[in-house]
Amino acid sequence: MGTISHDHAKLNLDTIAEAIRTLVEANPSIKVKSIIAEIQSRFNYIVSYRKAWLAKQKYVAKVFGDWEVSYQTLPVWLKAMTVNMPRSHVQIKMLPVYRESEEAQGVRVLHYVFWSFYPCIVAFRHCKPLVQVDGTHLYDKYKGTLLIAVT
Template sequence: MKEYTLRRSVDYHVYESEPLIFYTKCTQYGSGCDWLIKVSMISRKYCWVIRRYNGSHTCTRATISQDHSKLDSNTIAEAIKPLVEADPSLKVKSVIAEVQSKFNYTVNYWKAWLAKQKSVEKIFGGWEASYEALPIWFEAMCHKEPSVVVHFETMPTYQGDDLVTDIRVLHRVFWSYYLCIRVFRHCKAVVQVNGTHLYGKYKGCLLVTVSQDGNNNIVPIAFAIVEGETSDAWHFFLSNLHEHVVTRDGVRLISDRYESINAAVERSNGAWSPHRAFHMFCIRHIESNFLRKFKAPYLQKLVVNIGNIKFFKDIRGRFASMKCVTSVYESGARRTLTG
């Protein structure tokens, strides 16, 4: 019914909609159009029978370039499923373009966005169901591969000020696969940690640790979903990382040296301090922080080159080159690169 209505650029009102009866009329019924249809279900034959039909619409809409009341988000969600399945990050403007191409209507941004969310949920499941499945998923993973490391932290649920008994929600989770743990034994003694924000319905951060093999390939070794890049969250992540994955001494820990990471390193009881580990700056963050502070893109490459020098004695010459430009940049870079 919706497809016919959209194709003909007409509209209808539903007067009766029951499990066994459906009765609808044109929105302009009695004003130039007599279209109506009434159908009923024959239970014993499991089929619908048309009981009354007044023929085709004799009305037309003034324009077909705008939105249509029957082109709802559910209809659009079903129409764009192949696109969303192929690319879950499909842009909303691409949804609008697809609707325009397929139905010859222009829907607003909100309807297109809502349709995409519904399509994602139909294909991949909803946010609630996905989070509820996490414990089952990790349990199955541990059952299949007992060497997998998974560590949960939960927190109580409150309804107003009252504690809800027997219900706890996810707070943090750390996990690492056995192959990741095993392959790190053959990687360089270097790990880099970073986090990225989660932008779904439930906010938080995904923390990741990577290392590097002898061929300079990036190897992911540990993961965590936490409430944010707080000191407690990084302490939870780094503690589990040291206990289960990075168990050898002399490892270089590379980060952006964010305050919460520094605080977590200080709380590690020496696990991430010399000589068991050495906390180092990430060159990429040095580059971006220097550029943000001094607005000197022509010195950007020089700062990166200084950061990549292997021997401290060779740094002096590069600092001298920067000092020739201005002592402000030189002193700023020296503080950043040497701590």
């Protein structure tokens, strides 16, 4: 029996996400093409790349939590780090969100996070003075530039 090259109406994101559950749990960075091949072998339909990608993102968010939750828990994790590793340095800056020149109440956006472990701070005195800075542009959902400094 040949494969049908269009999506089936009942083959929605929830169905695909449940079908790839074991694959994503075993390897969260699984390629979307592998997901398409798995759906093709199980249901005899070829789903679009977008539909397979969205199903993967949906299941990853279900298992590991979505990005918004991760950003909300970041200050808690950084606080726990400083409690368990005294004298480590953590600095986090959040910016307000403006809608039509008015600040949105209770909405903050992550601007930057800096942390350094205390042993690294102490050991820095014994290092050669070398700082390497690298950056990458962020696209799609998260705009801006991600800068990383290594010393």
